[in-house]
Amino acid sequence: MKSKPTYQELEKENIKLRKELDENFKIEETSLLDNILRSSTEMSVAVTDIDLNVIFFNPKAEEIFGYKASELIGKNLKEIHVMENVDYARVQKAIDIVRQGDIYDYWVKMDNSTGIRTLKSQVRGIWDKKNELVGFVLFTTDMTEQVDAEKEIKxxxxxxEQSANTIMITDTDGNIEYANPKFTELTGYELKEVIGKNPRILNAKIQSKEYYAEMWQTITAGNTWKGEFCNKTKQGNLYWENVTITPIKDKEKITNFLAIKEDITARKKAEMALKDSEVGLRQIIDLVPHLIFVKDEAGKFEIVNKATAEVFGTTVKDLTGRRDEEFIATEEEKKHFRADDLEVINSGKTKFIPEELITDSTNNIRYLQTTKVPFRFSPTTKPLLLGVAVDITDRKKAELKLQKQNKELKIAKEKAENSKNQIELITNNFVNGMIYQVAILDENKRKFNYVSEAVYALYGCTPDEAKENPDLIYSKVHKDDIHNLIKKEK
Known part of the structure; x- marks a missing residue:
């Protein structure tokens, strides 16, 4: 496809045509003139006689003005301007200037079938060999594309110039040819200080040589590179940039490199602060002995602490991003936890589970007391579940042991009660003497644990009264026998 001529090329053709036109009118070789004018493919040429009647209209003029030559040849310019409803005053002004031997240049916008066009026109006089004015010629060039291009360039x-991002252009060796005002604002360097210098003057030496080598290899191969730079200002302050470097090519040959750089210093500081905060939070939750976890709707662990990972016999890193069903030991437990999780997420309500079982990685049963809270992570509003589970296994085992002991004690007590009833039945009905069990507290004190019903007949008190006050019996024993009684009891 033939490329469009430049403005300079059109000007050269214009000058050439005018020169040939002047020469041909002087020698009056009209047939040659006609061939010359019709051969112009980029410039419109319209010629009138001295009375402003159109005598020539080349194909380019037909294209620009939208009329066939046959429609205009022989018509007067005044008549044509009436047809177009255009003010004739400019034509009169041009004629007056040309009659004085000058050239009249002007620009005009015209609306035709292809839209609004921007035209550059020039009116010149045609002089014969006697140097008398015999006609006029209008050269017109359609400058629409060039004007539009210049507007776009501007x-x-x-x-x-006004971009909030730094824009830099270098040659193929990486030496700076241009940088916009944002560059100066960010780095502190004036443009005149860095022209011809390599951007490595900004290098803070935070990133490795290999990092920059990979970038250079990418762009010199004709590819776009994207990444981040940590640079330093003229004053030595560090700053971060998000960078895109693109090769500029002319017919596949790299002529320059264009770098567009966004200042992300504030973001990087926030990221670093967040990372420090996350490290601190990680240390805190890993110190907590309770199970702490965050799961999504699919049961995938978004956050877990060390205690949770240990239950499943793995690490925090390995557990994060994986689904709970990969680690839960039994199908029953999988169904139980899944049902609870979905209930909390779907209902949006907190759930407290006083006691639930989980089988750990060593196949031991653990008892948990769990609270599950629904929430949404703010950047994505993704529905999640926060769980905090307290391991109550030791407490539960102690409770079960106590329950077992209480049960055994109850059984023993019932057996003892039965034995007591049997003894009382025998002693009360078949033994005439008193049967008793005594506890010796010291040399002078006694306490009855058991006394048969015969005590009433012998000592005149009930068994309960004897147990309450042993002296009711010992006070009635003869003083000479008390020593022998005590000796026997011992």
């Missing part, structure tokens, strides 16, 4: 230039 718009782009303003955008680059």
């Amino acid at each position: 718009k782009l230039s303003i955008a680059v």
